[in-house]
Amino acid sequence: MTRTSFNEGWAVRPKKSLFAELSAPASPSQPVTLPHDALIALERSADAVQGSHTGYFPDGAFEYSKTFEVSEEYRGKRVSLEFQGVYRDAMVYVNGDFAAQRPFGYSTFTIRLDPFLKYGQPNTIKVDARVHEDSRWYTGAGIYRDTILSVTELVHVAANGVRVTTPDIDDRRAVIDVATTVENEGLETATVTVTTELRDAVGKVVARGAAPATLRAGSNAVVRQRLYVTDPQVWGVDRPYLYTAKTELTDLTEVLQEHETTFGIRSLQLDPYRGLQINGETVKLRGACIHHDNGILGAATIGRAEERRIELLKEAGFNSIRSSHNPISQAMLDACDKHGMLVMDETFDVWTDAKSSFDYSLSFPEWWERDVEAMVAKDFNHPSVILYSIGNEIPETGSGLGSDWGRKIAEKIRSMDGTRYITNGINGFVSAITEVSEMMRQRASAADSDGEGEGVNAMMSQAGEFMNRISASPLVTEKTAESHAVVDVAGINYGDGRYVQDKELFPNRIIVGTETFPTHIDVSWKLVEENPHVIGDYTWTGWDYLGEAGIGRVHYADETGGKPSFGAPYPWLLAWCGDIDITGYRRPASYYRETVFGLRHEPYIAVQRPENHNRECSTGQWSWSDSISSWSWDVPAGSPVRVEVYSDADEVELQHNGQTIGRQPAGREHKFRAVFDLTYHPGELVAIGYAGGVEQARTVLRSANGPIRLVAEADRAEISADHTDLSHVTIEFRDTEGNLATNVERTVTVTVEGAGVLQGLGSARPATEESYHSRGHTSFDGRLLAVVRPSGAGEITVTATAEGYAPATVILESLPAGSPVLLPANTEGVFA
Secondary structure, eight states: OEEEEOOSSEEEEEOOOHHHHHHSOOOOOEEEOSSOOSSTTSOOOTTOTTGGGGTTOOOEEEEEEEEEEEOGGGTTSEEEEEESOOBSSEEEEETTEEEEEEOOTTOOEEEEOGGGOOTTEEEEEEEEEEESSOOSSOOOOBSOSOEEEEEEOSEEEEEEEEEEEEEEEOSSEEEEEEEEEEEEOSSSOEEEEEEEEEEOTTSOEEEEEEEEEEEOTTOEEEEEEEEEEESOOBBOSSOBOOEEEEEEEEOSSSEEEEEEEEEOBOOEEEETTTEEEETTEEOOEEEEEEOSOOGGGTTOOOHHHHHHHHHHHHHTTOOEEEETTSOOOHHHHHHHHHHTOEEEEEOOSOSSSOSSTTSGGGTHHHHHHHHHHHHHHHHTTOTTEEEEEEEESOGGGGSHHHHHHHHHHHHHHHHHOOSSEEEEEEOHHHHTHHHHHHHHHHHHHHHOTTSSSHHHHHHHHTHHHHHHHHHTSHHHHHHHHHHHHTSSEEEEESOGGGHHHHHHHOTTOOEEEEEEOGGGHHHHHHHHHHOTTEEEEEESOSBOOBSSTTTTSEEEHHHHTTOOOSSOOTTBOBOOOOSBOTTSOBOHHHHHHHHHTTOOOSOEEEEEOGGGTTSOEEEOTTOOOSEESOOOOOSOTTOEEEEEEEOSSSEEEEEETTEEEEEEEOSGGGTTEEEEEEEOOSSEEEEEEEETTEEEEEEEEEOOOSOOEEEEEESOSEEESSTTOOEEEEEEEEOTTOOBOTTOOOEEEEEEEESEEEEEEEOOOSBOOOOTTSSEEEOBTTEEEEEEEEOSSEEEEEEEEETTEEEEEEEEEEEOTTOOOOOOOEEEEOBO
């Protein structure tokens, strides 16, 4: 068997109908390497159909094509092509003939190519994809995940045919159950032997077994092997130890197929008294909801970008992610296995009740079962996956017959995988939306006698508390009882008011906060810590994302006219609610959360932007204060400024240029926050935390001073010369001491020479008309990010230039695929 990447050699163009092609010149094709997002480079506009929901990106239809040689040696073999994600409504044609369809944009699907192939000559595959009013966020478009070409004998291991479980573990040995599905697509009976070797992290064989199997023509068989590993190394969040199962399929004379499966040895237990236990130890889920886009790369699921997100989320204190609201990519699952990040993988955002005009609800009744099968097959061998979520804020969860859909999905998953737990992200507000809508109309009418909408606006500004009260009401208790009963863990969105009362109402109910407000983490995490039946909290969101533009912004009255709205006007494109921005830089909320989690004891200084000090404003439920960790501002000396200090200490003292500004209580009793008002003068801020009157820790924040230089630094100087790797180059304006000059906004131009290309360039600025596919972009808070993709082996030179500054250069080495070496980058920055 061969299993090789099929990502190179593609071309993409706008898709037109056959008759449109006849009446006008054909659209030119552009060469691309997959994964690829066809939407991210298109021009945005204020009149885009879905507006703020998709970040003002347009709709579109796209055609991907690839011509490739098919060897005569493939004749008589099974040739198939795996697509790990095509958004959306994929139609696949081979040599002009229809081969497959897949409406859902997030499912892996495999098509047989051999019925269509012409051996010994070129063959052409075409894939159509389209996006049109089908989502509430930015989805991207096209073949945005990996493609894999497989060639096997007619007797072979089925796709996803090796399933490894670890049903019995103790300190001395672990039982490893390996189930291998073998298919015989030949014309005669075949007898084969399945041999499995288990190898530890350094490649040593730790167990081995072999079993014969006889298969009639056209049949399949499951070959089970029970193997034993002595002195097992368990997989966990803090030590994600991985084993490999090597499967060899042989007949009497030859090896038909070899296959490797990575797995981890770990156990899961769940009860309302000890909560979630992994390998016998209780684990509280410090969770991050994430969307699937990769910021300036759009939806392109390039392996290194997925891994970097997991690395940075883990460093920020998270130990789990929720894939919102669709199945996660294989590349990210691999990263979660490697780095010890737990996963809640989610099926759908809709079932039968639409949330957008042309969304997946139109396909759900026919396709849901196949899409659930695809998700479970993809996840089965990944130890990081501990929970399946069957939906997100599904309106049908509030009715009996609607709940039956949930029962069908849950039982389908259990029939395929009984080793993990099932939840459903239920928002009681949405489950009771009909009754709640009437309540809201009555409440708004009573508060809005002048008809100007002020009652509605006032109510929306308190939406979080209103939603929580509704979720905890007897109405929602009754309407969601059946939906919660069909799953193992009650997932609750924005309803921590239920946590304590459900302990009495439903003593066997285990709860997870599947989606929570970032500003409420001090309250919700205390509930997680104090209640064993509450196993964790997933904030919205851990990583910022494209679309749902502006839901986390601060509303300034002079911009909104005093009437806040859910979405922001053009040119907003980011949600602006993530703990980590789209470039991978941690925002103040991230450090606050780390403090609440008990993982950080140094004070953190966040400064509200002084230029906005006197502007009337309000914050929404997903908003943080308009602050950054900086003491470099282009405002007159003496301007008023507000400083926030996050700390778990009893008290916090703030000093400014050696003078004490004040000393205030902090810690849990004061929401881990102290606020100081002072006037701005360049220099130094020092925050000192005291516990029991004794200094616990201090943090220093300095103004950028003197000559400012342009600097560039790559996350790795050596990368692998294949399409799954990237180098992320951070470009910043800093002084000689390394202090970030957040007040510098300059257009930076990036050139890439040698064995690489510029894959994307941009900043975390939430509202901009600049494209991420330009060679020039303006810095935001003194920073921006360039992403470089290797195009072959050799040296890559990345140069950043800005008017008035000496260039900054990074030298990268793209090594032959297979052996990347992680080293600090060689950087050069010169003073202006």
